[in-house]
Amino acid sequence: MPAPGPFGRGHVCTAYDARMTDHDQAAPDRRFRPLVRMTARDPHEPHRVATPLELFFDLCFVVAVAQAGVRLVHAVAEGHAGQGVLGYCLVFFAIWLAWLNFTWFASAFDTDDVPYRIATFVQIAGVLVLAAGVPRAFDANDFSIAVAGYVIMRVALAFQWLRAARNAAGPARTTALSYAAGLVVVQVGWVVLLLQPVGGLWYWGFLILAVAELAVPIWAERAQRTTWHPHHISERYGLFTIIVLGESVAAATVAVQSAVDEFSALGELLPVGLGGLLIVFSAYWLYFAIPIHQHLTSGARAFLWGYGHYLVFGSAAAIGAGLEVVVEQAVGKAHISQTAAAAAVTLPTAVFLLTVWLIHSRSAKRGFAEHAVLPGCALAVLASTFCGDAAVPVAGLAMAAAVAVGEVLHSRHSRRRPAA
Incomplete structure (x- = not known):
């Protein structure tokens, strides 16, 4: 059995996976439990596959992706390709980054208990709000609703990291707290950006905050890498x-x-x-x-x-x-x-x-x-x-x-x- 990851082995409580076969007796117990300690999962855990909750999360993102695609079609068809592509890139960045951060977090800390599910549902609600704001972002350069939905998703993820920090110690706790702090600080930046009129300076502000969002995981994991699978x-x-x-x-x-x-x-x-x-x-x-998983051998890669x-x-x-x-x-x-x-x-x-x-x-x-x-x-x-x-x-x-x-x-x- 592999040694525990840096965040500890913890309880493994994901939803029942129908793809498990009868001979998989060595697989972890996957029965639902209302509340467990959020400690990291074993990165070498056998039979680690996507859970029904993760699949549901992905499907809800289809709404936002579809909205972005529809507005891109309208902009290009009307001869405004430059504006349409720019709006599409901005909106899709928010969709993609929110999905990405949840996915890597879930790979390391999925407990699938009541608090975890509620936080995930809040993130789903956030992406639906983001999707509702896509038409305004494209048609009127009004990003208020889209940013509100994005902030909802990110604050819920910050809660998840605080919960992980509560059950960690040493460098692992530092990493979790760094994630939570980085997320909260950048969300404050997005709210401040909303107060500025959309224009040249606004787009520069978006670029700076986007780089900050991408830098949060790199900065947070300087203490210790999370145990993603x-x-x-x-x-x-x-x-x-x-x-x-x-x-x-x-x-x-x-x-x-x-x-x-x-x-x-x-x-x-x-x-x-x-x-x-x-x-x-x-x-x-x-x-x-x-099979790309064989090549994901380092944090940098x-x-x-x-x-x-x-x-x-x-x-x-x-x-x-x-x-x-x-x-x-x-x-x-x-x-x-x-x-x-x-x-x-x-x-x-x-x-x-x-x-x-x-x-x-x-x-x-x-x-x-x-x-x-x-x-x-x-x-x-x-x-x-x-x-x-x-x-x-x-x-x-x-x-x-x-x-x-x-x-x-x-x-x-x-x-x-x-x-x-």
């Missing part, structure tokens, strides 16, 4: 990737439905729907091609991987928004050119490919050919922007080709390995 973390990130890709599947479905409803545009919209599905299916395949997913998640969700823009342009509802509409799909797809290669799959690549697959596909996708009404189908074929080439190269490498 690599396999659990990789599963949680994979599940959220599926959620944001699901938004793009919904957009491809809208394209196909529009093709059926707009029979006169059937020849233009059906290829968009099929190309969009190819892009999304290939994105899924490429992301889940390797985990920070880079975890923070880099801002671009992975944001671009994956933006692909769906781009598909809707292409549909609106095809039926004459968007006030932009065909090339600009195509770029709404190809640009986020290229960002997704490059980011997945840089932070996620590069560690498992061997040789120049394997390393060149995703960057080469990104270039091909960008080039497809100028293929007129065939842009999305061509991008989809490029993605499918990347999957095929990657599988062939991986198969060859696997066959050579035993001989070596």
Whole structure:
């Protein structure tokens, strides 16, 4: 049995997981208990998977992601791409960071007792408030409701860290208190920022506070690293990737439905729907091609991987928004050119490919050919922007080709390995 983590082994009381089999007798007791001491879980704990509460938490974030995507579609379709992308990046940052911090905390301290569940529900309420404020943030530069929802989520997380500090000692307690203090101080900064008019100085203030938010975990863990579980973390990130890709599947479905409803545009919209599905299916395949938990071996690597997913998640969700823009342009509802509409799909797809290669799959690549697959596909996708009404189908074929080439190269490498 592995030695206790720096925060202590503590009680393990997560919700019952139906995926456990009868022979898993060594797994921890997962029956619900109303109240337990919040001490850290074993980072080597067997059978550590996402709980139903975590899945519920993720699904509630779909509302906020969908709202951000809808407003991005409207802004780009009306010819305000710059304003739309900026608003999308700001709002998605809040969504992503709140999700990220809860996920890493839960990986180390999930007790799933009454106080933990209530605090999680408060965070869910916060993301719903944030989602309600997305339209105002995009349309009127009014971030008051969105920031209120964000602060609700962060204050609830600060409570969780204070609870963890109560049951810790030494460097572990210092880390927990540092997290709580850092969160509270930065939230005060967000409230002060609300008092300023939105403009150049406001955006600089946002940037400073965003950097401060990202710095809190780095600063807090200088005393001692929290005992997150690599396999659990990789599963949680994979599940959220599926959620944001699901938004793009919904957009491809809208394209196909529009093709059926707009029979006169059937020849233009059906290829968009099929190309969009190819892009999304290939994105899924490429992301889940390797078991990333084996490479999360240090705090520095985990920070880079975890923070880099801002671009992975944001671009994956933006692909769906781009598909809707292409549909609106095809039926004459968007006030932009065909090339600009195509770029709404190809640009986020290229960002997704490059980011997945840089932070996620590069560690498992061997040789120049394997390393060149995703960057080469990104270039091909960008080039497809100028293929007129065939842009999305061509991008989809490029993605499918990347999957095929990657599988062939991986198969060859696997066959050579035993001989070596």
